[in-house]
Amino acid sequence: MYAIDHLDVPPLHSAGGTVRLPGSKSISNRVLLLAALSVGYTDIADLLDSDDTRVMLAALAQLGCRIEPQADGALRVHGLGGALPVKQAQLFLGNAGTAMRPLTAALALLASVHGGAFELSGIARMHERPIGDLVDALRQLGCPVDCLGQDGYPPLRLGNGTPQTLALDQPIRVRGDVSSQFLTALLLALPLVATNRAPTLGTGVSSQPPEGTVPSWGGPATGRDIVIEVVGELISRPYIEITLNLLERFSVSVRRDGWQRFTIPAGCRYTSPGRIPVEGDASSASYFIALGALASPTPGSDGITIEGVGLSSIQGDIRFVEAARLMGADISGEANRLHIRRGAWPLKAIDLDCNHIPDAAMTLAVMALFADGPSTLRNIASWRVKETDRIAAMATECRKFGALVEEGADFIRITPPSSWTTGSIHTYDDHRVAMCFSLAAFNPAGLPVRIEDPKCVAKTFPDYFETLFEVCQTPAQAIPVICIDGPTASGKGTLASEVAQRLGYQLLDSGALYRATALAAQDAGVDLDDEPGLARLAAQLPLAFRDHKVFLGGRDITDPLRLESTGGMASRVSQHLAVRSALHALQLSFRRLPGLVADGRDMGTVIFPDAPLKVYLTASAEQRAQRRHKQLISKGIAANIDSLLADLKMRDHRDSSRAHAPLKPAEDALLLDNSELGIEQSVQQVLNWWQGKTVFSET
Numbered sequence: 001m002y003a004i005d006h007l008d009v010p011p012l013h014s015a016g017g018t019v020r021l022p023g024s025k026s027i028s029n030r031v032l033l034l035a036a037l038s039v040g041y042t043d044i045a046d047l048l049d050s051d052d053t054r055v056m057l058a059a060l061a062q063l064g065c066r067i068e069p070q071a072d073g074a075l076r077v078h079g080l081g082g083a084l085p086v087k088q089a090q091l092f093l094g095n096a097g098t099a100m101r102p103l104t105a106a107l108a109l110l111a112s113v114h115g116g117a118f119e120l121s122g123i124a125r126m127h128e129r130p131i132g133d134l135v136d137a138l139r140q141l142g143c144p145v146d147c148l149g150q151d152g153y154p155p156l157r158l159g160n161g162t163p164q165t166l167a168l169d170q171p172i173r174v175r176g177d178v179s180s181q182f183l184t185a186l187l188l189a190l191p192l193v194a195t196n197r198a199p200t201l202g203t204g205v206s207s208q209p210p211e212g213t214v215p216s217w218g219g220p221a222t223g224r225d226i227v228i229e230v231v232g233e234l235i236s237r238p239y240i241e242i243t244l245n246l247l248e249r250f251s252v253s254v255r256r257d258g259w260q261r262f263t264i265p266a267g268c269r270y271t272s273p274g275r276i277p278v279e280g281d282a283s284s285a286s287y288f289i290a291l292g293a294l295a296s297p298t299p300g301s302d303g304i305t306i307e308g309v310g311l312s313s314i315q316g317d318i319r320f321v322e323a324a325r326l327m328g329a330d331i332s333g334e335a336n337r338l339h340i341r342r343g344a345w346p347l348k349a350i351d352l353d354c355n356h357i358p359d360a361a362m363t364l365a366v367m368a369l370f371a372d373g374p375s376t377l378r379n380i381a382s383w384r385v386k387e388t389d390r391i392a393a394m395a396t397e398c399r400k401f402g403a404l405v406e407e408g409a410d411f412i413r414i415t416p417p418s419s420w421t422t423g424s425i426h427t428y429d430d431h432r433v434a435m436c437f438s439l440a441a442f443n444p445a446g447l448p449v450r451i452e453d454p455k456c457v458a459k460t461f462p463d464y465f466e467t468l469f470e471v472c473q474t475p476a477q478a479i480p481v482i483c484i485d486g487p488t489a490s491g492k493g494t495l496a497s498e499v500a501q502r503l504g505y506q507l508l509d510s511g512a513l514y515r516a517t518a519l520a521a522q523d524a525g526v527d528l529d530d531e532p533g534l535a536r537l538a539a540q541l542p543l544a545f546r547d548h549k550v551f552l553g554g555r556d557i558t559d560p561l562r563l564e565s566t567g568g569m570a571s572r573v574s575q576h577l578a579v580r581s582a583l584h585a586l587q588l589s590f591r592r593l594p595g596l597v598a599d600g601r602d603m604g605t606v607i608f609p610d611a612p613l614k615v616y617l618t619a620s621a622e623q624r625a626q627r628r629h630k631q632l633i634s635k636g637i638a639a640n641i642d643s644l645l646a647d648l649k650m651r652d653h654r655d656s657s658r659a660h661a662p663l664k665p666a667e668d669a670l671l672l673d674n675s676e677l678g679i680e681q682s683v684q685q686v687l688n689w690w691q692g693k694t695v696f697s698e699t
């Protein structure tokens with residue numbers, strides 16, 4: 001995940017390959033709650049690991065639910081079987097609507113039955129997201145619910161510590177025209193009170209009914225049907241279908257009369273299905289479906305293949321496929337897989353009711369930037385109460401590319417840019433804004449796109465950008481490189497690694513390649529003056545970088561690599577032209593999306609002469625000797641400052657006086673003498689120079 005301030009996505013050119021999606025957020029959080037409420041344990045496979053599921057898992061653990069990772073990667077949730085081992089808790093639910101709404105309903109009912117009291121809160125935005133319609137429905141039932149801040153919004157207090165009699169005889173009325181999550185919350189919670197019977201299995205302690213047997217329940221089978229009536233036109237119906245589908249998997253069959261009336265049968269009881277896999281996230285699939293539709297296929301590839309979700313998905317957002325086809329995408333698929341290629345180009349403008357795909361429809365807004373006319377997305381009023389006001393957000397950000405955008409209470413109309421500009425995309429702590437605007441990097445003007453706060457994708461797809469960069473290609477010249485060259489111990493490595501980390505770029509420590517060649521020569525008994533022998537070794541170095549360690553043919557050389565003696569040998573090895581040529585292609589291969597910071601002696605002069613920023617870093621020989629001395633002593637290595645100074649001067653002389661690619665500043669390098677600068681000051685200087693080189697320097 002890119003936990004950085006902003007990520008600059010270079011202009012992208014083509015795409016091809018296979019993407020495996022993380023689990024669906026909607027299914028993951030529903031299944032977690034159902035598993036926790038059930039009798040018996042449930043092994044959940046392919047669960048989404050993201051902010052929102054972690055919030056749900058933490059809440060369930062606080063409520064006394066035992067959760068254990070399994071050897072096969074599944075997560076085992078031991079169900080509470082309708083019991084309530086923890087009767088009081090304060091739960092923090094971040095900005096996870098899929099945790100806040102269902103937990104509100106389930107805990108309001110359980111607190112009322114068992115006499116508990118719970119407080120549910122979230123981040124500031126969560127406290128701006130309405131929940132009044134659900135609160136009203138729960139109060140109708142007789143559940144004590146207090147809004148602790150503004151009426152109709154979290155934070156909430158559920159229950160007052162005393163058991164309540166619930167009014168289950170009358171239909172429970174809930175509005176369906178603001179968010180379908182209120183109805184989902186009631187559907188998930190009400191089976192808890194559909195029977196008066198208490199289970200003989202599970203009193204907060206999980207046990208699994210023996211295979212093939214039905215759990216036995218104590219007491220007579222009393223209870224009553226519970227009816228929910230939807231007030232107003234129900235929106236986002238596919239999400240209700242997911243809910244009903246999953247209830248069925250946990251042995252609760254809800255009867256549905258149209259979309260207005262739902263009946264939970266008397267005597268039903270959640271029972272674990274044993275094992276349940278989570279499908280890939282269909283909303284997340286939308287970015288890669290759009291990618292396949294927008295990008296010309298990388299030569300040799302057949303477009304984009306998505307695995308983990310397909311045409312038999314139970315998720316409503318799978319219907320994004322239909323919308324993308326309307327815009328011209330060429331999509332085929334199987335039960336659990338999709339194949340996407342560019343079809344019509346430019347994409348075809350659409351006028352579409354998007355009520356059935358509220359989340360994925362945001363991706364259509366970005367596809368609309370590439371269409372042959374204005375596109376209108378209608379019936380999307382629910383966007384206004386999501387992670388942010390998504391209609392306002394999409395309008396503001398699309399305009400940064402030069403699009404004309406009109407917005408209304410429940411629609412957005414986007415006219416593609418006649419002349420593309422670019423901008424720094426504000427992401428409003430909204431994962432979907434960040435993900436969908438990354439696709440604007442395919443703009444025909446070849447402009448990069450800056451995504452602010454890219455880590456917001458952690459809500460549903462922590463590795464989104466890594467996954468995107470794996471299947472996208474762009475010419476090497478479009479991938480930015482920052483070169484940091486300079487003499488030994490000037491701080492190049494430290495500076496390069498810090499700058500790379502802050503920008504989310506790849507890192508090339510080119511000196512390590514010469515050092516590894518020297519160690520390989522030592523191992524093989526090759527003389528340091530044997531140019532052909534050294535070149536042969538350099539051409540096939542069995543080098544691997546793993547977990548911050550360096551391996552040479554399986555041997556961990558992390559420590560020997562950094563020895564001063566190895567640096568001296570590397571300096572000798574690096575004088576040979578054949579060795580330098582043998583390492584050339586390997587160094588170029590580090591130029592990968594989204595960018596590279598490379599340190600060495602000839603990064604700016606020879607390897608990446610087209611780099612937009614070249615820094616020549618230096619410091620006085622005395623300063624450098626002192627730093628090296630301090631560095632060695634801190635590692636417990638004995639060192640003498642005078643001999644370090646002498647070695648360093650000798651290495652400087654050899655590196656800068658050799659015939660091939662000598663150490664010297666590139667003509668267009670910026671000089672940075674950090675003799676009197678701390679590390680952070682040097683880093684800031686380079687970042688400032690870099691910012692000045694980008695097209696975002698004005699924004």
Ligand SMILES: Nc1ncnc2c1ncn2[C@@H]1O[C@H](COP(=O)(O)OP(=O)(O)OP(=O)(O)O)[C@@H](O)[C@H]1O
Pocket residue numbers: 487488489490491492493494495511567627628630631674677678679682
């Ligand atoms: N600006 C600075 N101020 C003080 N110390 C620094 C500064 N920059 C780096 N150092 C320290 O100097 C030491 C040498 O830095 P580093 O290893 O990054 O140098 P280098 O140029 O990459 O060396 P080499 O070329 O030999 O690999 C480290 O201990 C590092 O923490």
Ligand SMILES: Nc1ccn([C@H]2C[C@H](O)[C@@H](COP(=O)(O)O)O2)c(=O)n1
Pocket residue numbers: 488489510511512514515567570571574575599600601602603651655
């Ligand atoms: N681009 C490079 C990088 C390194 N070398 C040589 C010269 C150095 O003395 C030696 C070790 O480098 P260090 O790890 O200290 O940066 O490798 C080179 O010639 N070209």
